[in-house]
Amino acid sequence: MYDLAVRDDTLRLLASGLSIGETRRQTGVSTNTIRRWRDRPVTDSPLIRTCARCASLPQTPAPADSYIHLLGLYLGDGHIVACPKGVYLLSIYCDDRWPGLIEEATITMAHVMPTSVISRRHRNGCTEVKSLSKHWPHLFPQHGPGKKHERPIVLEPWQREIVSAHPGRFVRGLIHSDGWRGTNRVRRDLPSGVRWYEYPRYHFKNESPDILALCGEALDLLGVAWRFNNRNELSVARREAVELLDLHVGPKY
Template identity: 30%
Template sequence: MHPPEIRARARRLHLSGASIADVARSVGLSYRTVWHWCRDRPEPVVHVTALRCFRCREGVDNPTDQPAYAYLLGLYLGDGHLVTSARVPVLRITCSNAWPGLIEACDSVMRAVLATKVQRIPKIGCVSVESSGKALDLLDIRWRMNLPWSLSVARRDAVAALDRHVGPKF
């Protein structure tokens, strides 16, 4: 994926009268990519999730440190999972003992982004860094664990607030 500035520059050049081939040479991209941006789909597609996500909306005062959030998301996608069998949902990321800096960084970004509590569980050859979250708490949404595997947002005002941030259930 190319930076939005390059796409905007390519579109400006094309709208000013340059051919697709000239624009492609100017920005150093393939003809087909520039054609796609300028002719096939001149406006970028905004995914539905991006429209609903409280972190992704334009004009929202976002308290989250975006680089820390992106780093934590990468750790989660690579070596993490959510545990919902506890009273509170827990984010668990497993880090190798061979990378102590990674363990420190994981702990740090968990605290910066969403954790009310971070703990390190030593295992053979690795450490499980775990945090209990405050994502719904940050949004001031009341919730509870109604079953060990099921989080519940049941009050009308809390459901309405959650719907504003992630969209209604269908």
């Protein structure tokens, strides 16, 4: 007889995308029991209760740092679409050049929605990390018809509280999904000849002025100096600012 903690841990592993066989090896729970828990969930498991925002007294999604990281990924390069039977599909698109980003997006999504199976679909040059749940619009009220840059993107007060507590995780999600850390090369024509200078910098590019503003506000919370270098792009270029942002974001991998 297994206790509730073992059952919940087993369901979390399944929700993260592990096979039944691998879950059995990690937990020691029999295959038949795992299948029964998967196919016939019970109402006393915290994994199948309504989401934090659906409770009679709405609460902050947990873990908060994973949630706000996933929000950054969604605002940067994700979308939510309605499916039959009141279910919604959350998709995050990750460039195939960054396998670490794909893995991190998968893990973060599983932390936020442990009852849903996380899957991946290879597309042209990228991988779609996706999950089905009826609760995604509750967790991400920024969902709506049309493209994100064609409608207002405003955080709810409870979301702003999480950003204030975890601005680095929010910025990490934004920049890793729709930004980059690279090397800038500057040419200087000097009397002694042409010299080239190189320095690292961050860029975040998005067509939504609201999302750009949210990124700037989070950078302000971190004490990271930034500026707009284009209508739809902000950059972090000062050496001390890049070094500080490296502690929270770092290059894609």
